[in-house]
Amino acid sequence: MFNLNDPMLYVFAAVVILFVLAQSVFFLMKAWKRGKELGIDKKKLRNVVSSSALFTVPSALSVLATVIALAPALGLAIPWVRLSVIGNLMYETTAAEAAMEAMGHQGGMAVPVSDPVIYAGIAWVMSLGICFSLIILPFVAKPLNKKFMSAGKKEEKAQSDDGTKKKRGLGGFINDHATPAIFIGLIGAFIARAIIGAGKAETFGDGAGVLSIITLVVAIVASIGFELLAKKLKLTWLEPFVMPIGMIIAMIAAIVFFNVLPEDIALLEWRG
Amino acid sequence: MSKKTEKSYFDRVHSWGRISSVTALCVLLMFPLSICLYYNVFPPINGVLQGLLKLIPTYWTVAVVEVIVYTPMLGAGGTYLSFVTGNIANLKLPCAISAMEGAKVKANSEEGEVVSTIAIATSAIVTTAVLAIGVLAFAPFLQAFTESALLKPAFAQVLPALFGALGAGYFIKHWRISFFPIIVMIIVLVFAPTMGASTLLFVGIVASVLGALLMYKKGWI
Numbered sequence: 476m477f478n479l480n481d482p483m484l485y486v487f488a489a490v491v492i493l494f495v496l497a498q499s500v501f502f503l504m505k506a507w508k509r510g511k512e513l514g515i516d517k518k519k520l521r522n523v524v525s526s527s528a529l530f531t532v533p534s535a536l537s538v539l540a541t542v543i544a545l546a547p548a549l550g551l552a553i554p555w556v557r558l559s560v561i562g563n564l565m566y567e568t569t570a571a572e573a574a575m576e577a578m579g580h581q582g583g584m585a586v587p588v589s590d591p592v593i594y595a596g597i598a599w600v601m602s603l604g605i606c607f608s609l610i611i612l613p614f615v616a617k618p619l620n621k622k623f624m625s626a627g628k629k630e631e632k633a634q635s636d637d638g639t640k641k642k643r644g645l646g647g648f649i650n651d652h653a654t655p656a657i658f659i660g661l662i663g664a665f666i667a668r669a670i671i672g673a674g675k676a677e678t679f680g681d682g683a684g685v686l687s688i689i690t691l692v693v694a695i696v697a698s699i700g701f702e703l704l705a706k707k708l709k710l711t712w713l714e715p716f717v718m719p720i721g722m723i724i725a726m727i728a729a730i731v732f733f734n735v736l737p738e739d740i741a742l743l744e745w746r747g
Numbered sequence: 748m749s750k751k752t753e754k755s756y757f758d759r760v761h762s763w764g765r766i767s768s769v770t771a772l773c774v775l776l777m778f779p780l781s782i783c784l785y786y787n788v789f790p791p792i793n794g795v796l797q798g799l800l801k802l803i804p805t806y807w808t809v810a811v812v813e814v815i816v817y818t819p820m821l822g823a824g825g826t827y828l829s830f831v832t833g834n835i836a837n838l839k840l841p842c843a844i845s846a847m848e849g850a851k852v853k854a855n856s857e858e859g860e861v862v863s864t865i866a867i868a869t870s871a872i873v874t875t876a877v878l879a880i881g882v883l884a885f886a887p888f889l890q891a892f893t894e895s896a897l898l899k900p901a902f903a904q905v906l907p908a909l910f911g912a913l914g915a916g917y918f919i920k921h922w923r924i925s926f927f928p929i930i931v932m933i934i935v936l937v938f939a940p941t942m943g944a945s946t947l948l949f950v951g952i953v954a955s956v957l958g959a960l961l962m963y964k965k966g967w968i
Contacts, residue, residue: 477786485883487781494774495832496875498767502824503868505763509756510861515850523846523862527869530845534838535877537905542878555882559875560775561833570802577798578790591782596790598779600798607803607810608830609772613765616818616826621757623819624855648963653956654854655921657820658844660928660955661836662914664947667932669907672947673940680903690904694911702916715849721912726901729908733900741900746940 477591479550488552492559526715533719533726545571548580548588553598561605574600623649666691673746684744689732694725756857757823760864764827771831805943812949820844820854824864832871836948837906841913842870848916923968928955 510520538558545554549571557567578596580588588594669691674681698721705713733741783789817835818826821843829839846866852858901908918925931954932947942950962968 483785484782487778487785491774491778492875492879494771496872498771498831499828499868499871499875501763501767502828502864503872505760506824506861506864506868510858510865513858513861515858515861519850520862520865523850523865524869526849527842527846527866528873530842531838531870531873532877533901534834534905534909535874537902538834538838538874539878539881540902542882551882555878556775556778558833559878560771560831566806570806573801574798577801578794591786592788592790595779595782595786595788596794596798598782599790599795600802602775602779603795604799604802604806605810605833606772606775607807608814609768609775611811611814612768612827612830615814616764616823617761619815619818620761620823620826624757648960649855652924652959652963652968654820655917656924656928656955656959657816657952658917659921659925659959660952661840661948662844662910662917663925663929663932663955664951665836665906665910666914667929667936667951668947669910671933671936671940672942673936680900686900686904687907691907691911694908695915698912698915699919715846718845718849718912718916721915722908725908725911726904729900729904730897734897 477589477594479552479587479594484550484552488556491556495559522712522715526719529716529719530722533722541567544568548575548586549594549597550587553594553601557601557605561608566605567601570601570604571597574604623653671746674744676747679742679744682744682747684742685736685740686729686733686742687744690725690729693728694721697721697724757860760823760827760860764823768827768831816949816952821867822854822860822863824860825867828864828867828871832867832874834874837909838874839867839870841909842866844917845913924955924959924962927958928952931958 507520511517542551542554542558545557545568554567554571556562557570574597575588575593577600578593580586580590580593580597588597668683669687670683672683680686698717701713701717701720704710705717813835814830817829817840820840821829821835825839825843829835832839843863843866846862847854847859850858850862852862854863928951932951935947935950936942959968
């Protein structure tokens with residue numbers, strides 16, 4: 476009888492995870508060394524590490540929740556690998572459903588896969604379906620990255636040669652405004668979804684509603700509040716942690732308001 | 748610092764990145780292959796192709812868009828790391844943005860490259876550790892924890908919390924270029940409320956960049 480919790484499946488998964496971990500440690504060490512060569516203050520680099528770690532924990536827990544959501548049908552090994560390599564909170568559930576259906580698994584996400592042929596097929600579909608970025612990345616990352624870096628530098632040079640800042644070329648735009656504009660587009664998309672986006676009618680929490688607005692507002696107010704506090708009291712150590720703290724406070728607020736508000740208001744999602 | 752040193756650092760990052768991407772691809776595909784060999788089973792190719800046909804039109808198109816859109820923002824090291832470890836839009840990119848804001852460095856500078864790589868590597872290590880500890884040490888209690896009635900609202904609202912916290916400082920700092928893309932996205936969502944996250948991101952980023960470019964050309968920013 477096929478066992479979804481066969482220890483060998485965990486061994487296979489662990490090998491993949493160890494590779495990911497090793498790669499991250501390698502890049503971290505190289506960037507750290509380069510940072511020191513560039514004269515970036517060690518304290519600043521340490522702050523980047525600690526604030527990034529704090530920023531990651533709540534999201535990592537929600538990724539873990541997705542692993543658990545997939546576990547009844549697939550066990551823990553496949554979701555663990557899929558959410559650790561390329562995987563994405565939003566794609567993996569869809570990918571698992573499509574793979575199960577194509578491989579003839581009856582009962583969907585609630586019924587454990589009991590046939591190793593189906594299990595292997597699902598592993599192939601989920602792995603191949605998501606791997607395209609790794610195929611194209613070695614070809615396009617360098618040219619894209621270089622173009623972006625050099626456009627800004629060319630403009631800077633042109634401006635310093637002229638001794639004027641009046642030119643409004645594409646390079647200057649890329650140098651000063653393209654990155655903020657791209658970031659705002661990205662952040663704004665998720666904020667717009669929290670205000671007016673629709674989810675699945677049967678799922679709580681995936682569409683815009685009372686709770687998503689409350690969470691959003693608390694996150695914004697808390698972040699601004701802590702930012703002002705850090706500046707006013709000159710707490711420079713607090714500045715890198717403003718965003719992670721704002722995020723955690725907003726998630727706590729979601730719990731509090733969910734329990735305090737009447738049920739029909741707390742669960743209200745205006746577009747499903 | 749000489750230009751030569753700078754160049755060689757980026758070239759080295761891209762060499763490491765290319766090698767690690769190809770290796771990651773092999774390691775990833777070794778997983779289903781190991782399952783097949785261990786159980787001595789080989790799934791029908793038709794079934795696998797049928798499954799892939801449902802995913803490839805969307806996922807592979809999204810992959811192309813994501814590589815083009817995210818690469819300039821993540822920096823060289825951050826790009827290779829992010830595309831191997833995943834969860835880019837909802838975790839790695841916000842983490843890199845937050846770190847660069849905190850460290851007061853620009854994304855298209857070498858300092859930005861270093862800070863972004865350190866932030867994304869840290870995020871990847873922490874995520875891997877949380878998942879590994881969660882899966883290996885707490886497997887029996889995990890479901891009770893992540894599905895507990897108390898914590899469920901927090902997990903359901905992780906994206907508004909994350910992007911609200913991230914957006915607050917960013918919108919205040921760049922308020923002039925913030926209105927247009929948000930209004931565009933709200934209008935888009937009014938008419939297409941179920942639009943997928945990737946498509947909406949693409950629309951948002953295009954609207955934001957075009958709006959900012961227009962304002963820049965007019966001399967408003």
